[in-house]
Amino acid sequence: MAEGLYDRYMKAAAANRTHGETCNGCSPDARCDTGRRLYESFARLQDSYLAQQKQKRG
Numbered sequence: 001m002a003e004g005l006y007d008r009y010m011k012a013a014a015a016n017r018t019h020g021e022t023c024n025g026c027s028p029d030a031r032c033d034t035g036r037r038l039y040e041s042f043a044r045l046q047d048s049y050l051a052q053q054k055q056k057r058g
Contacts, residue, residue, distance in 0.1 A: 009049045012042040 003011075004010055016038045025032035 002046060005045070005049050009042075009045040016042040028049070036049045 016035075018040050019035055020026050023032055023035055026035040
């Protein structure tokens with residue numbers, strides 16, 4: 001069974017958070033290449049999930 005949008009969103013959030021806790025090159029204002037990629041993936045999935053929720057609620 002394919003993962004749902006919420007599951008992918010939560011995994012991306014966890015990966016972004018874990019990377020930020022261990023990477024010396026990332027800060028709230030600047031990210032390394034990996035941190036930037038993880039954050040962008042998280043943000044894209046978050047936007048999609050929130051848009052889906054808004055659509056469901058009408």
